[in-house]
Amino acid sequence: MDEPKPLRPTSEATLRRLPIYHHLLQKRLATGIKTISCSQIAEELSCDATQIRKDLAVTGIKGRPKVGYDLAALILSIEIFLGWSRVRKAFLAGAGHLGSALLGYNRFHHYGLDIVAAFDRDPDRVGTKVHGREVLPINKLAGLAKRMRVEVGIITVPAPVAQEVADFMVSGGVRAIWNFAPTKINVPAGVIVQNEDLYSSLGVLLQKLSAAHRLR
Amino acid sequence: MDEPKPLRPTSEATLRRLPIYHHLLQKRLATGIKTISCSQIAEELSCDATQIRKDLAVTGIKGRPKVGYDLAALILSIEIFLGWSRVRKAFLAGAGHLGSALLGYNRFHHYGLDIVAAFDRDPDRVGTKVHGREVLPINKLAGLAKRMRVEVGIITVPAPVAQEVADFMVSGGVRAIWNFAPTKINVPAGVIVQNEDLYSSLGVLLQKLSAAHRLR
DNA sequence: GTAGAATCGAGAAATAATTCTCTACTAACA
DNA sequence: TGTTAGTAGAGAATTATTTCTCGATTCTAC
Numbered sequence: 019m020d021e022p023k024p025l026r027p028t029s030e031a032t033l034r035r036l037p038i039y040h041h042l043l044q045k046r047l048a049t050g051i052k053t054i055s056c057s058q059i060a061e062e063l064s065c066d067a068t069q070i071r072k073d074l075a076v077t078g079i080k081g082r083p084k085v086g087y088d089l090a091a092l093i094l095s096i097e098i099f100l101g102w103s104r105v106r107k108a109f110l111a112g113a114g115h116l117g118s119a120l121l122g123y124n125r126f127h128h129y130g131l132d133i134v135a136a137f138d139r140d141p142d143r144v145g146t147k148v149h150g151r152e153v154l155p156i157n158k159l160a161g162l163a164k165r166m167r168v169e170v171g172i173i174t175v176p177a178p179v180a181q182e183v184a185d186f187m188v189s190g191g192v193r194a195i196w197n198f199a200p201t202k203i204n205v206p207a208g209v210i211v212q213n214e215d216l217y218s219s220l221g222v223l224l225q226k227l228s229a230a231h232r233l234r
Numbered sequence: 235m236d237e238p239k240p241l242r243p244t245s246e247a248t249l250r251r252l253p254i255y256h257h258l259l260q261k262r263l264a265t266g267i268k269t270i271s272c273s274q275i276a277e278e279l280s281c282d283a284t285q286i287r288k289d290l291a292v293t294g295i296k297g298r299p300k301v302g303y304d305l306a307a308l309i310l311s312i313e314i315f316l317g318w319s320r321v322r323k324a325f326l327a328g329a330g331h332l333g334s335a336l337l338g339y340n341r342f343h344h345y346g347l348d349i350v351a352a353f354d355r356d357p358d359r360v361g362t363k364v365h366g367r368e369v370l371p372i373n374k375l376a377g378l379a380k381r382m383r384v385e386v387g388i389i390t391v392p393a394p395v396a397q398e399v400a401d402f403m404v405s406g407g408v409r410a411i412w413n414f415a416p417t418k419i420n421v422p423a424g425v426i427v428q429n430e431d432l433y434s435s436l437g438v439l440l441q442k443l444s445a446a447h448r449l450r
Numbered sequence: 451g452t453a454g455a456a457t458c459g460a461g462a463a464a465t466a467a468t469t470c471t472c473t474a475c476t477a478a479c480a
Numbered sequence: 481t482g483t484t485a486g487t488a489g490a491g492a493a494t495t496a497t498t499t500c501t502c503g504a505t506t507c508t509a510c
Contacts, residue, residue, distance in 0.1 A: 027445060029467070030438060037437040041393070041416050055487060063418055068469060071488070083487045084476040100437045101444030115338035122331035129433055130440045169443065177257070194443045196435070200257050202279055210446065212439040216430075217345055219412070221253040221316045222246060223428040224346045227385065227410045228317030229243060230426065245497070271457060284499060287458070299457045299505040 032073045033100075037129075038063065039070065040096050047089050055086030102130035107168045109192070111183045112175035113138040113146075113153045116198060120172060121149040131170065135162070139179070156186065163190025170194050177201040248289045249316075253345075254279065255286065256312050263305050271302030318346035323384045325408070327399045328391035329354040329362075329369045332414060336388065337365040347386060351378070355395070372402065379406025386410050393417040 042062060046054060056074070060067035074081075074092065077099035081087040097103050105127055110117055113136045120126075121136060136148055137156045144155045154162070162168070171187035173180050173195060180199035187195060194210040197203055200217050258278055262270060272290070276283035290297075290308065293315035297303040313319050321343055326333055329352045336342075337352060352364055353372045360371045370378070378384070387403035389396050389411060396415035403411060410426040413419055416433050 026466095028441065031467075033438040033441050034431075034434040037416070037431060037433040038418070040437075041433070042418070045417075057487075066469065067487095069467090072468085075489080081488050082476065083474075083489090084478090084485080086487070099441065099444075101440035102437075104444075106440070106443070115335035119331035119335035123432075126436070129436055131436060170439070193446070194439055196439055200253070201261075202254070202258070208446070210439065210442045212435055212442075214432075214435050215250075215253060216339075217253045217257070218250040219428055219430050220342070220345055220347060221256075221318075222249040223386070223410055223412055223426065224317035224322070225244065225249050225315065226426045226428075227322070228315075228320075230409070230424070242496095247497075273457075282499065283457090285497090288498085291459080297458055298507090299459090300455075300507045302457070 028076050032076060035070075035073050036077070036096050036100060039073070040093065040100075043089060043093050043096075047093065052089055053086045054089050054092070055081075058086070100130070102128070105130055105132050106170050107166060108133045108170035108172055108196075109135055109137060109159060109163055109168050109187070109190075110172040110174060111137045111156060111159060111187070112173065113143050113148050114174060117172075117174035118148050120174065121151055124149075133172065134166070134168070139175075156183070159183075160186045160190035163187065163192055168192060170196065172196045172198070173203070174198045244292050248292060251286075251289050252293070252312050252316060255289070256309065256316075259305060259309050259312075263309065268305055269302045270305050270308070271297075274302070313346075316346070318344070321346055321348050322386050323382060324349045324386035324388055324412075325375060325379055325384050325403070325406075326352045326388040326390060327354070327372060327375060327403070328389065329359050329364050330390060333388075333390035334364050336390065337367055340365075349388065350382070350384070355391075372399070375399075376402045376406035379403065379408055384408060386412065388412045388414070389419070390414045 039059060042059060043054065056067040056070045059070050074087070077095040079087055079092050079095040108131050110120060110133050113121070117136060121133060126133060133151065136151050136153045137159045138144055138153050139156045143153050146153050168190065169192060171192040173183055175183050177199045180197065180201050181203050184195060184197070184203040184205060188205055188209055192209070194212070195203065195205065196212050196214060198214045200215045203211060205211055255275060258275060259270065272283040272286045275286050290303070293311040295303055295308050295311040324347050326336060326349050333352060337349060342349060349367065352367050352369045353375045354360055354369050355372045359369050362369050384406065385408060387408040389399055391399050393415045396413065396417050397419050400411060400419040400421060404421055404425055408425070410428070411419065411421065412428050412430060414430045416431045419427060421427055
């Protein structure tokens with residue numbers, strides 16, 4: 019079980035598809051089947067079988083001709099590759115609507131993430147509980163992150179204060195930031211930022227809708 | 235002001251970047267400046283100026299050498315291209331944590347979307363109000379969508395019921411679906427689906443974090 | 451005016467991603 | 481014990497995307 023040693027990092031497109039396969043595979047595992055082939059996955063997701071084969075290859079899994087992959091082994095292989103097998107502690111900053119929704123996702127720990135505390139600047143929110151986690155004042159974030167060795171930060175504050183919050187996280191030793199604020203945040207080299215801009219998705223959706231209108 | 239006539243549809247990568255430029259441009263507009271160049275945007279977002287120039291070109295905007303683009307015109311050009319200038323009605327299905335959070339976004343109508351009603355299957359939720367919108371029973375969705383000429387559907391229900399909800403939306407004449415459920419939904423040709431899988435984003439983030447660990 | 455610096459825009463080159471093709475292997479079946 | 485059909489895996493070909501290069505344009509300063 020030697021780790022794949024990628025000279026170049028895996029492409030973002032592949033990384034985004036792996037969780038989609040994972041969802042499907044788990045659904046299939048529940049039905050009791052033991053193996054699955056790329057052609058079957060491709061059929062189900064209406065995409066190309068070769069692409070799936072290449073995607074799965076990055077996780078280091080080996081399949082057998084005429085049979086496919088061992089389902090349980092494949093799921094595990096994806097989980098290990100994506101880093102879901104080791105649960106990492108996360109702090110969430112911004113206990114508004116979206117932040118609360120994320121705190122309500124109680125399956126994140128199956129996907130490698132444990133949101134251990136929430137932070138907010140609003141004194142009315144501080145001290146309340148959201149889905150079982152107490153909301154702490156934002157100025158405690160950096161110190162606590164360092165003490166608790168928190169690796170991941172989640173930003174759900176408004177855009178104008180996102181950079182400030184990111185700076186707190188970085189100074190607390192956070193190594194990866196999941197940024198839901200629609201703004202660029204600057205971090206030192208080595209800190210990973212994953213932007214999650216709802217307006218970008220909405221833009222894609224509505225542009226396609228507009229383009230479809232235009233064609234008729 | 236002739237529309238750009240793309241032989242091929244604009245790439246998803248470009249569509250995703252346009253809203254990011256839009257955010258920055260609006261921030262700059264507030265400072266009172268009148269024009270902006272690709273090099274300035276590139277500097278701010280730490281990316282390539284040529285890429286920005288090509289991205290902006292798809293909207294049909296024209297710039298002037300040595301000056302750049304007229305800021306207000308550029309913002310408008312992006313908004314028109316993305317379909318944000320015409321507000322479309324949307325129904326949201328699934329008034330749970332995430333659904334409520336989306337209903338709380340009160341700026342969507344600036345981005346071409348007006349969520350006019352929410353639907354849910356849970357009788358305890360039906361009849362309550364979430365951020366000013368009454369929650370209606372899911373079996374009314376299709377009929378109302380047709381009557382109100384709703385064009386967009388937002389799915390924030392659990393994965394196992396996502397397909398069923400999508401079918402309701404399609405039968406109600408919805409032409410584009412924003413799917414937050416981590417599962418594939420099947421729709422007839424011509425209906426646009428934009429998947430928004432949080433677990434995919436999380437996968438990207440955590441894999442990069444794991445890979446960074448492995449390198450040390 | 452004229453020179454120089456900055457920028458757009460278009461096409462070429464380089465890079466990355468996807469899809470195609472072929473070979474070798476495995477299981478089921480006659 | 482062949483024979484056949486289905487599949488993984490590797491590499492080639494194709495396609496898409498990003499980056500580079502260069503000429504044309506326009507503003508600023510002298």
